[in-house]
């Protein structure tokens with residue numbers, strides 16, 4: 046089955062690819078000739094994932110999935126959430142985003158947070174949705190240099206290391222995105238054998 050992954054984020058694609066093994070031929074946006082900036086104008090993760098997947102399906106005619114992820118910090122009422130990429134401004138600067146979080150949580154003891162990923166799959170004109178969550182906490186300072194986004198300040202409950210200190214395969218054992226992609230993969234396998 047040919048399936049387009051509606052993302053240009055190479056970190057993300059590197060995380061997703063090994064989970065979806067070889068049963069699916071994953072195509073990138075550049076492989077289908079799409080250089081468009083995908084629309085993400087909704088106010089929820091669900092809305093954005095859905096908007097991106099339908100955009101590709103309608104414009105290019107491929108079965109497609111898109112994901113949207115947010116870091117939800119309890120003491121900040123779920124911020125930055127759907128605004129995670131642009132928390133510190135339109136520049137999508139990961140370092141500035143981290144600084145803003147650390148600043149806002151300065152002197153706050155409740156460090157509970159979670160990453161939540163929503164995947165929308167549009168398959169032959171029908172939409173399906175999958176969610177993955179990992180609970181953890183926000184560290185008081187950066188730890189590790191791997192990964193991307195908020196990885197240096199997020200430590201999942203299952204580990205004593207930040208995401209930025211983990212290999213991709215370690216992160217994939219527990220991450221929000223991996224959990225959503227595993228659900229997607231199981232669904233696609235069942236769908237193919239049905």
Ligand code: IMP
Pocket residue numbers: 054112113114115116129130131139142192193194195196208220222
């Ligand atoms: P997206 O919807 O997957 O593009 O994610 C939005 C933003 O959330 C990204 O720009 C990152 O700042 C952050 N983010 C998403 N996934 C991760 C992750 O696995 N680790 C750290 N930050 C992430």
